Amino acid sequence: MMEPVNVAIVYYSATGTVHALAQAAAEGAEKAGAHVRLRKVAETAPAEVVNTRPEWVAHLQDTADVPEAGLDDLVWADAVLFGAPTRFGNPAGQLRAFIDTTGPLWFQGKLADKVYSAFTASNTAHGGQESTLLALGNTFYHWGGIIVPPGYTDPVQFRSGNPYGTSHVAGDGSPGEVSLQAARHQARRVVDTAALLKAGRAA
Numbered sequence: 001m002m003e004p005v006n007v008a009i010v011y012y013s014a015t016g017t018v019h020a021l022a023q024a025a026a027e028g029a030e031k032a033g034a035h036v037r038l039r040k041v042a043e044t045a046p047a048e049v050v051n052t053r054p055e056w057v058a059h060l061q062d063t064a065d066v067p068e069a070g071l072d073d074l075v076w077a078d079a080v081l082f083g084a085p086t087r088f089g090n091p092a093g094q095l096r097a098f099i100d101t102t103g104p105l106w107f108q109g110k111l112a113d114k115v116y117s118a119f120t121a122s123n124t125a126h127g128g129q130e131s132t133l134l135a136l137g138n139t140f141y142h143w144g145g146i147i148v149p150p151g152y153t154d155p156v157q158f159r160s161g162n163p164y165g166t167s168h169v170a171g172d173g174s175p176g177e178v179s180l181q182a183a184r185h186q187a188r189r190v191v192d193t194a195a196l197l198k199a200g201r202a203a
């Protein structure tokens with residue numbers, strides 16, 4: 001019998017929105033039969049900035065037990081889902097900082113041929129969700145990754161509305177069932193695709 005697909009969910013979240021999407025993606029991937037590592041990236045903002053927002057401080061404390069992502073998680077994974085909030089139309093620098101440590105892995109070809117997908121949140125509906133996801137996609141191209149977007153491959157996509165990747169409008173409140181379902185669906189699709197690739201390579 002084939003080994004299960006290994007999925008890393010690597011995310012950054014300041015106030016919990018992307019964290020909730022990451023947890024839903026983990027649920028979706030596990031339900032699809034994958035081995036899952038849910039990993040946050042390190043906080044890089046100075047304490048005096050974090051401390052200006054009590055909800056940021058609280059979220060850091062609440063997720064203290066979530067392991068931090070390491071390069072070994074990327075090596076282990078057959079598929080990686082990256083999550084980051086929008087910052088001025090781009091992925092949060094905390095996730096970029098992690099991605100920018102992957103040069104040696106990239107150079108050795110160890111990031112190629114894996115399945116990649118991304119999800120995000122922004123405060124407003126037109127605040128840069130697609131640009132954030134597409135910016136992450138630029139990196140996946142450089143890695144030689146296989147990009148698996150959700151498209152409109154499930155009825156929930158017609159409600160959540162973003163074929164590039166699960167996206168939540170944080171200004172409307174915490175992720176509700178539609179956004180969470182979209183994240184689960186996206187992860188399931190990533191697992192299914194990675195499983196087909198893994199089986200094909202093993203054959």
Ligand SMILES: Cc1cc2nc3c(=O)[nH]c(=O)nc-3n(C[C@H](O)[C@H](O)[C@H](O)COP(=O)(O)O)c2cc1C
Binds near residue numbers: 123125
């Ligand atoms: C420095 C900064 C820049 C931001 N830029 C945008 C933006 O361009 N568009 C937008 O809609 N929201 C923007 N936001 C709001 C965040 O995207 C929003 O707080 C985030 O998606 C919530 O996710 P989290 O709870 O996982 O941190 C910005 C927030 C910060 C702190």
